[in-house]
Amino acid sequence: MKIRFVLFLFVAILAHTLAAQQRCASFDYMQSQLGKNPSLQGKMDAIERFTQNSIKKSQNIQSRLEDGLVIRIPVVVHILYHEPGENISDSRVMEQIAALNRDYRRMNTDTVNTPNYFKQFAADSRIEFRLAISDPQQRSTTGIIRKYTPIAQWEGNDKMKFSSSYGDDAWDADSYLNIWVCNLKGVLGYSSFIGGPANLDGVVISNSVFGQTGTFSAYDKGRTAVHEVGHWLNLKHLWGDTDCGDDQVADTPPQSTFTMGCPSGMKVSCNNSPTGNMYMNYMDFTYDDCMNMFTKGQMDRMRAQFDEGGPRSLLLFSQGLNTPLVYQTEVPDSPPKWLHPQLYPNPATNELNLDLVYDIRWLGKTVTIFNSAGQVEMQFVINSKYQKIDISRLPGGLYLMSAKKEDGATIREKFIKI
Ligand SMILES: [Zn+2]
Structure with missing residues (x-):
């Protein structure tokens, strides 16, 4: 019985861990924003009425003709990196833009996998994405911003959208699709919702699934961003985020809930x-x-x-894809000299120096020194970014210095006392 209980616990924990790496947190995010600001609901309802009316109007021939226009959306990608490897390459950004265009234009080669009974509903949305060439001040830009951040891991709480919290501020949401790429904790991505505040507008994508050569093999076709940009353009999940709910789209069948993995054959639910x-x-x-x-x-x-009058209509007048008025040389971002704590001298005799100047939020955190048997030898609280540590009373040998702070960043440095 005991083994079965332990097994149950193990499975429960495993399930929790898998659930913790959520595909998309957009609905939870919207609920939490609505909780903070219930008046947003009225705004969202008005946009829903606008959307429904607009779709009805597009039944007439004039709108049908206009429907042929390709909409091009200027994009700015904010890359926030803590480790050098997270400073993803321009080519990976291009891969992501290509993936968006591939899928929104239905140029994907796997359209052959669309079942015959759904092919008649499949669409080329005639929406495209381009990296911006003009910034909000109409200066030249690559549309890619790179920024070192002392934050090792981000919660889905919008802090990456503000320079004041070590992220990067959004560009004008009426002119650009903002995409933040960072080490997102427990979720692959989330989007703002239409009607939300402009300075929070955009999508956030985990750097593990951005582009088409990410580290998370089940999600390496750039489709996390395809999904999240769908939300940004006011699409809901197929199940309407409730059992057999409504996604406000007539040609998607109702379904009871989300689908994980890679199913095959027909899965019937909700009649x-x-x-x-x-x-x-x-x-x-x-x-x-x-x-x-x-x-x-x-x-x-x-x-x-x-x-006209729609929540994304001003994007059609964006200057983001116009020739810039001012050409500027890209200024490379300047990561701090040390991305990691520096411990010296090593080996040491009486005193060690711990240089934490790269991230002063280590101040006030507790450091533990373990001996090679894993026993705690010393503990102290960091009170200086150039911390001096008296190790004169430690016996000679190998030691591990360890500390952790709330954002997930760790110190794990070995040193030798002689
Ligand atoms: Zn979603």
Whole structure:
């Protein structure tokens, strides 16, 4: 019995760990924002009415013709890195932009995997993405911002969207799609919701799944961003975030909940036969390899946001893709000299120096020194960014210095006392 209980606990913890690496936190995020500011609901309801009216209006021929226009969205990518390896390359950014264009234009080669009974609904949304060439002051830009941050790991609480909290401020949301790429804790991505505050507008993508050569193999086709940008363009999850809920799109069948992994065959729920769930839609939670379509209804909903008076309409007047007025040389970001604590001299006799100037938030944190048997030899609180440590009373040998702070950053430095 005891073994079974332990096994149960193990499975429960494993399930929790898997759930902790969530595909998308946009709905939870929206709920928490609404909790903080209930008046946003009215704004969202008004946008929903606008969207529905706009879709109805687009039934007439004039709008149908206008529908042929390709919408190009200027993008700015804010790369926040703590470790040098997180400062992802320009080519990976290009891969991500290419993935967005591939899927929003239905140029993806895996359209062959769309089941025949859903092919008639699949759509080329005629929405494209381009890295901005002009910044908000109309100076030249690559559309990629790189910034060292002392934050090792980010919660889904928008702190990455502000320089004041070691992130990077959004560019004008009426002119740019802001994408933040960072080490996001427990979730692959989340999007702001339409109607939310402009300085929070945009999508946040974990650096492990950004581009098409990330480190998370089930999610390495750039489709986390495809999904999150879908939310940014006012798409909901297929299940409407409740059992057999409504995503406000007519041609996506109702389904009971999200789909994980990579299913095959028909999965029926919510009386949605003869087709079953549309789990290969980008707004489900399946693996990147197993999603391949938006529908016409989703396309109408996304494009409605750009109609005159719509919440994304000002993007059509963005200067972000216009020739810049001022050409400037890109100033490389200046990461601090040390991205890690420096411990010296090593080996040491009586005194060690711990240089924490790269991140002064270590002040006040407790450091523990273990001997090679794993026993605690010393503990002290950091009170200077150039901390001096008296080790004169330690016996000769190998030691480990260890500390951790709330953002997940750690100190783990070995030293030898002689
Ligand atoms: Zn989502």
